[in-house]
Amino acid sequence: MKNIYIIGTGLIGGSLALNLKAVKPKAVIHGIDHNEGHLTEALNLGLIHKKAEVEDIERADLVLLSIPVDATLNLLPRILDLLPPQGLVVDMGSTKASICQVADAHPKRAQFLANHPIAGTEFSGPKAAFVDLFKNKTNIICDLDKTEPKRSKEMIEIFKAMGMSIRYMDAVEHDKHIAYVSHLSHISSFMLGKTVIDKEKNELNIFDMAGSGFESTVRLAKSSPDMWAPIFEQNKDNVIETLNEYIQNLNHFKALMESDDFESVRNEMRSINHIKTILKGIS
């Protein structure tokens, strides 16, 4: 593995670059980004070795796609067209079903690995990249049987060397689950931010009165709209289902309050406290 191309040199791509430098010290890490400023920044920060263009992918051993999922959908067929016989393309997107559908239609399907590292922060751009982003995180690989085994095996070893544990899943199943444990929490956070901003015209009130609780609950509302709007679009049906259930739960909680049934309010909260155990790691 000599020539690695990372398309999208932001938080995810930059952090991948830092890890690949350590795991594959002999490889040359090429960066590709339509944002020329980001690309220069990635070079200056020492994330990548060289700038490159999409056309250079005809010399690639490995291509990593760390761009918004709408861009992945558009670009993937062209990348596969350009890819030489020894190459592998791996995407990092938060949706898998639509991307796999596009890949499935391509003659070089076996040279694509559908992948989703459960890692990120609310920040974006090359400056947000750091080497430990993937450490002790889960990496989900979808529809593994459609990728040529020798290629996928090598890539999986790289992910393990980055400190990740690997789970395997069907692409359609992935999108259903991830709507609950990731996409919904982004919307709940954005809408919380909206509700408070709309109400508190005096922003000093928000700053002064918001404790660390509010801050952590609203943290995801800092996330990049260019990253997240396409995720919601591609996972529309699943996300709408989670929203329906979330809104239903909120309405139920409100109804309990309206009927002064605070014993049930307390019991609801008690059973949800179980999330403590889940997040600690299931025993």
Next chain:
Amino acid sequence: MKNIYIIGTGLIGGSLALNLKAVKPKAVIHGIDHNEGHLTEALNLGLIHKKAEVEDIERADLVLLSIPVDATLNLLPRILDLLPPQGLVVDMGSTKASICQVADAHPKRAQFLANHPIAGTEFSGPKAAFVDLFKNKTNIICDLDKTEPKRSKEMIEIFKAMGMSIRYMDAVEHDKHIAYVSHLSHISSFMLGKTVIDKEKNELNIFDMAGSGFESTVRLAKSSPDMWAPIFEQNKDNVIETLNEYIQNLNHFKALMESDDFESVRNEMRSINHIKTILKGIS
């Protein structure tokens, strides 16, 4: 100020005790708690100097109430009854209007200070206490004009010595604002936890697939139901108003998705990103 009584020796009371030991080194810190285990723990952890009973308050110079707001509502008249002429009672509750209403009806109203430190964690009990809990936080004092000035002044100096900045507010206004910036985020977090737990019967999925984003958004769902159910009860009308607006915003977001208007989805998120600036401190 010689005899200080802290009723409720958990996260808030224990952290107050640690601060008072530093700020008033000559004072004796008495702990009162209906949970005998907590009280012994608070003594063993060195949070308080001595165990005490409610009746001992007839010797108090200062009484701090750090118990659930329903307990404060019940106990406050009795504390004021027992309080000697030099004493002051200060509460730490997350609601202020109902508590002030009870205080207003008492002949010793001038010996009560209505107070809410915007500080806390999702943990509870004496073990959760730490000295820096209040550092650089906001402390809201309500209806200051109803407290005897010499007593309130001394208490405010203590809060400042603990590293807090003080804001003054009307009790009814406090409850309106705090419903948005604190109470709502607790409900949004609990309901997010519920939605995910209900769906993901296989808890391993939650643990593996939930990134740090989910973890921070759901953090408040670990909070104590015994603390929070009474807060929602006392601030019922305001909290229901925030819930209505939150649910309306979620429905609007869902409608945008249903009509495939992802340009508006993106624009919504962009304007909510403004929360970044607010949380950094308004420039």
